[in-house]
Amino acid sequence: MLTQFRGFHQFGVIGAAGMIACWGMAFLLGPSLIAWLDRDDSSRKGGPHRPTIMGRIATFVQRFPAPIVVVAGVITLLAAYRVRSLDGSWIEYDFSQLRRSDSHISGEAYWGKRMDGLLGRYLTPLVMLTESPAATERVSAELKRSTESGVLRDYVSEVQDEHDVIPRDQPAKLAEVQQIREIFTPRVRASLTPEQARAVDPYLPPDSLHVLEAGDLPHTLTAGMRERNGRVDRAVLVYPKPSDATWHGDALARFTSELRRIGGTDARPAGSIPLSSDIIASISRDGPLATLAALCGVVLLVTAIFRFRRATLLIVGSLLVGVLWLTALTLVLKVKINFCNFIAFPITFGIGVDYSVNVMARYQQTGERDVLDAIRSTGGAVALCSLTTIIGYGSLLLAQNRALFLFGLVAVLGELTCLVAAVVVLPAVLLVLPRRKAQIASSVASRA
DSSP states (O other), rough: OOOHHHHHHHHHHHHHHHHHHHHHHHHHHHHOOOOHHHHHHGGGGOOOOOOOHHHHHHHHHHOHHHHHHHHHHHHHOOOOOOTOOOOGGOOOOGGGGGBTHHHHHHHHHHHHHHHHHHHHHOOOOOOEEEESSHHHHHHHHHHHHHHHHHHHGGTTEEOGGGGSOOOSSSSHHHHHHHHHHSSOOHHHTSSOOOOHHHHGGGOOOOOOOOOOOOOGHHEEEEEEETTSSSSOSSSEEEEOSSSSOOOOHHHHHHHHHHHHHHTTEEEEOOOSSHHHHHHHHHHHHHHHHHHHHHHHHHHHHHHHHSSSSSHHHHHHHHHHHHHHHHHHHHTTTOOBBOTTTHHHHHHHHHHHHHHHHHHHHHHHHTTTTTTHIIIIIIHHHHHHHHHHHHHHGGGGGOOOOOOHHHHHHHHHHHHHHHIIIIIIIIIHHHHHHHHHHHHHHHHHHOOO
């Protein structure tokens, strides 16, 4: 909700409203429904103990806590080494990679390429919206100069304004035609040979010739620049060249920057290319802001609950380890951050911390004596919560659209890394720490 891009902001508003509503219903309706469904106290009736997945995980952690910590430490160091080279290339600047996976076979990329070769230009232009007819003439002239020998030469095939469809100086031209008519009187025309008459007649249009206005032209000629009130003198159409440059972020940024430089305060560009450029800028600006805000909010909340104690450091450390693993996995799998999947990172901070919080809270309820019980009891609930979230995000893995698919992939990876860090690594650390303290105390005692 702190982002400036409206799509991201509204995503945050909708997500926050949904989470608050679900949280409220869980606490308002949950206890009463449980009491009503459990009127016979059947939930307290014991049964034969059956081994569960979490029971097996607890046994595994109990037997090998030190190796688990060592392996997790090595993986974390390798992840940190991989993430150290993180730079701007992590952002997806090639928007063609976010289309449908079958786009090059039977979709827009396939047919679009054939149409580009047939027509030689895009059918949908960008529009420079100006403030006045004078600004239209200035912007159009500068755009045409830049297209001929400037920055836009490699990006623009044609620039159009109202004067490209409505002739200039029509009254003066009509006056000139009238003078020609007056010179070629019927007597003069009668004296011409047939060959001379055929040469002169095309320059003597009928008397119905008049000043053309926008309303006299076919709608298709002025559709791109016609406003609702019928005006066509406050828009300049810019037709991009068919090329891969219009899909790449750096080219989009240069293109958009030049359009805005030429437009200045008199004109504003509108269209898919400026929008795509602004989306990339929003990711670069809002992505780190949203992620940092999510991390700070999580740290403040955990600190408020657990105070400034070891538990707080372990919970935040578990979360950071999970997110570090997630970041390294995206780099290893060559998954770049785009306008859709970057949202998975602040979401992972908000959801992933739940797992370590619940495990730690259960551990403290037992007086910090039984780590295995925390895994068996709370670990199962934590895994179930994570599984339902994975199912929700995992449904996006069926999407043909690459942007949605990559969002689902990053979100699922974040769930898995944070779950492993909370249910396996964190309990192993809790088991190793007392042993380490006991070894240090024994060593100090023996020296004394």
